Amino acid sequence: MKDNKKEFIKNLKTFPKKLFSDALKGYVFGSIFGVFVGEKKSILDNMHCTGKTFAKMSAIYSTTEFALENIQGTKDAYTAAIAGSTAGAFCNKNHRLFGSVVFGAYAGLTEYLSEDNKI
Numbered sequence: 001m002k003d004n005k006k007e008f009i010k011n012l013k014t015f016p017k018k019l020f021s022d023a024l025k026g027y028v029f030g031s032i033f034g035v036f037v038g039e040k041k042s043i044l045d046n047m048h049c050t051g052k053t054f055a056k057m058s059a060i061y062s063t064t065e066f067a068l069e070n071i072q073g074t075k076d077a078y079t080a081a082i083a084g085s086t087a088g089a090f091c092n093k094n095h096r097l098f099g100s101v102v103f104g105a106y107a108g109l110t111e112y113l114s115e116d117n118k119i
Contacts, residue, residue, distance in 0.1 A: 030050040030054025034050030057091040080113075084103040085107075087103055
């Protein structure tokens with residue numbers, strides 16, 4: 001039990017850095033994606049809006065994945081799928097079920113295929 005507690009404390013210390021890093025990567029990727037997604041706003045507004053959405057999604061995904069990994073003690077495709085479903089549901093206001101299913105399936109499948117070099 002003490003080993004699990006020590007490992008959790010160690011993981012907890014690195015979590016803020018991972019969360020910030022993932023959110024920043026999400027913002028950058030979302031901003032690039034925002035250039036190609038056209039709305040009636042300016043390109044800079046599109047970039048910022050899309051970047052914020054991707055940053056939120058990345059932060060929710062990282063937080064959920066961290067919590068599940070520490071509860072279960074493993075990192076697997078199920079953890080990724082649940083974290084993806086949570087992020088997809090929280091970030092898609094109009095179509096929560098669709099966002100949850102699509103992002104959860106994508107995250108789970110990606111993790112499954114990357115385990116043991118299946119790709």
